Amino acid sequence: xxxxxxxxxxxxxxxxxxxxxxxxxxxxxxxxxxxxxxxxxxxxxxxxxxxxxxxxxxxxxxxxxxxxxxxxxxxxxxxxxxxxxxxxxxxxxxxxxxxxxxxxxxxxxxxxxxxxxxxxxxxxxxxxxxxxxxxxxxxxxxxxxxxxxxxxxxxxxxxxxxxxxxxxxxxxxxxxxxxxxxxxxxxxxxxxxxxxxxxxxxxxxxxxxxxxxx
Numbered sequence: 001x002x003x004x005x006x007x008x009x010x011x012x013x014x015x016x017x018x019x020x021x022x023x024x025x026x027x028x029x030x031x032x033x034x035x036x037x038x039x040x041x042x043x044x045x046x047x048x049x050x051x052x053x054x055x056x057x058x059x060x061x062x063x064x065x066x067x068x069x070x071x072x073x074x075x076x077x078x079x080x081x082x083x084x085x086x087x088x089x090x091x092x093x094x095x096x097x098x099x100x101x102x103x104x105x106x107x108x109x110x111x112x113x114x115x116x117x118x119x120x121x122x123x124x125x126x127x128x129x130x131x132x133x134x135x136x137x138x139x140x141x142x143x144x145x146x147x148x149x150x151x152x153x154x155x156x157x158x159x160x161x162x163x164x165x166x167x168x169x170x171x172x173x174x175x176x177x178x179x180x181x182x183x184x185x186x187x188x189x190x191x192x193x194x195x196x197x198x199x200x201x202x203x204x205x206x207x208x209x210x211x212x213x214x
Contacts, residue, residue, distance in 0.1 A: 033061030038184030039191035057139030066095035112143040124148035
């Protein structure tokens with residue numbers, strides 16, 4: 001537990017109980033992604049064999065997604081996590097964890113636009129437009145990754161961004177016509193999932209009430 005988290009627990013006893021409950025949940029669900037539990041349930045219901053995915057930021061989520069998709073490329077900049085995840089998915093056909101170093105210091109604030117694109121972000125260019133069913137942005141250069149991958153998602157494809165509490169939703173760069181089909185949070189983070197609409201869609205920042213979980 002870091003200093004900030006400790007201070008929150010001391011100042012807010014209710015927070016302490018919720019944080020403890022979250023840590024117990026993580027221990028009891030060791031094989032699930034480190035995203036909000038509601039988002040895990042949503043993905044479990046919507047990811048299907050035959051689909052292709054791209055993930056920025058590998059972890060135990062990589063194996064979980066790979067077991068539900070037919071193809072998954074996960075991008076990782078940390079050599080330790082790359083080795084660990086590569087071992088975890090070695091028996092998963094169609095899954096790859098690729099090590100790509102950052103082009104900027106980890107401590108440097110990221111931005112949406114780069115020229116030239118960092119190699120970590122530019123991997124999106126390997127995919128044809130409207131070829132991906134599922135994209136996870138949970139690593140570095142987040143807003144830049146979102147900008148590059150938007151055209152790569154199929155109509156109806158899902159874009160999952162974790163820790164969206166960092167910025168107002170509109171600042172993530174997802175078009176306003178893309179409906180939010182799920183958003184949920186736990187004591188640590190907030191996960192938001194958008195669905196790519198048909199090009200003539202006129203909806204703006206609407207929740208799909210059939211799939212939204214608080």
